[in-house]
Amino acid sequence: VQDWKLGLAAIALYPVQAWLIPKLQRQVNALGKERVQTVRRLNERIGEAVTGAHEIHANDTSQYELSDFSSRLGKIFDIRYEIYKKKFLIKFVNNFLALLTPFFFYSIGGWLVIRGDMTVGSLIAVLGAYKDVSAPWKMLLGYYQRKEDARIKYEQLIEKFELNDLLEEEKLVADPDEAPLKGELVAANTSLAEDDGLKVIDGASMRVDLPSHFAVVGPPGGGKGEFSQLIARLLSPTGGKVALNQTDLSDLPEANTGRQISYAGQTPYIFAGSIRDNLLYGLKHRRLQEAVYEGSEVSNRERQINEAKITG
Known part of the structure; x- marks a missing residue:
């Protein structure tokens, strides 16, 4: 019992x-x-x-x-x-x-x-x-x-x-705005600090009318390369902001900044391939043709998509 x-x-x-x-x-x-x-x-x-x-x-x-x-x-x-x-x-x-x-x-x-x-x-x-x-x-x-x-x-x-300054996905896949980037590009009291808190750029400012070509010069280690990347929206400032016509540059989709702002750094990277491929690399924004699957490739592709969704 x-x-x-x-x-x-x-x-x-x-x-x-x-x-x-x-x-x-x-x-x-x-x-x-x-x-x-x-x-x-x-x-x-x-x-x-x-x-x-x-x-x-x-x-x-x-x-x-x-x-x-x-x-x-x-x-x-x-x-x-x-x-x-x-x-x-x-x-x-x-x-x-x-x-x-x-x-x-x-x-x-x-x-x-x-x-x-x-x-x-x-x-x-x-x-x-x-x-x-x-x-x-x-x-x-x-x-x-x-x-x-x-x-x-x-x-x-x-x-x-995990990086805190990664570009949002919607800005990566957004369609470009056909309007050209014109107006006044302003960098106001911008600063850039490394992970240990050391400031590479501290209180840098500039003002330039677009469209134009300009160069950032300075002594070695003076932050000219990092400041150029801030203007090209390749880096995000830890203080201040870079704005175009009162619009923060970080709010624009990459389709606009990547196609209408050209950046030439001190150490350009050469991709594997021909010189022609590297010279025309800036024109390869999207694939021009959608991939077509036939026969067994369709089921294989569906299986890959399902596995990608399951794994996040």
């Missing part, structure tokens, strides 16, 4: 696990984020050492750099060690609480059976029910831990490659 009181006693420690395990898992998540960031800084440091290897040997700083790498690797080891300790603590808590309930049933329940306050059938029934619930509960906790580990890795990966 099953007793509802014994049923409540069987699940009494589950709320404790549901409260305690996420708190411990958040500590593991924080350590996981710290580990990823530390590894990234180590990778950047290695890149610096490879690029400036001649400076290291010229100034006899090899031992200093090696000690720095050793310190960084030691920090990564300490973080991973803390992660494993937290994970094993979570596993210990899960196993301890999972075995604590049967221990109470066998000890206290056995004592009540001997006194005659409980029947053997009730005790066996609640132990069987607890055994059936325990396995799915362990699977649920394991799934939660794997999900959290995957979430942290995914968030760190997205954070690494």
Whole structure:
């Protein structure tokens, strides 16, 4: 005969696990984020050492750099060690609480059976029910831990490659405005800062009537290349704005700025192909003909489109 009181006693420690395990898992998540960031800084440091290897040997700083790498690797080891300790603590808590309930049933329940306050059938029934619930509960906790580990890795990966100044999709695919860009192009108190806060451009201003041809000149490292890219809408200013007839240049679709504003930088890129292809590259805005699929190609194309939609 099953007793509802014994049923409540069987699940009494589950709320404790549901409260305690996420708190411990958040500590593991924080350590996981710290580990990823530390590894990234180590990778950047290695890149610096490879690029400036001649400076290291010229100034006899090899031992200093090696000690720095050793310190960084030691920090990564300490973080991973803390992660494993937290994970094993979570596993210990899960196993301890999972075995604590049967221990109470066998000890206290056995004592009540001997006194005659409980029947053997009730005790066996609640132990069987607890055994059936325990396995799915362990699977649920394991799934939660794997999900959290995957979430942290995914968030760190997205954070690494996500850029705040990416051009909006609607501006990339928008049709061009046939009206030519004419009027007054004004850059008012524009500034451009790098990720570390260092300002490449600080308070630069200009005013020019369009259409016209002009060049931005200045000393090396003075920001002339970055300022030219701001005017061509290849970079977005972190302060101030670049406007055409009171309209912010960043609000215009790329079909307008890319076709009507020509930009020649200090280091132009030559694409693989012929000289003719590179000279006429600025005319290749859209495909002139739609792709035509026939026979089995139609089903293959539909399958590719469906897979692309599923994967986002």
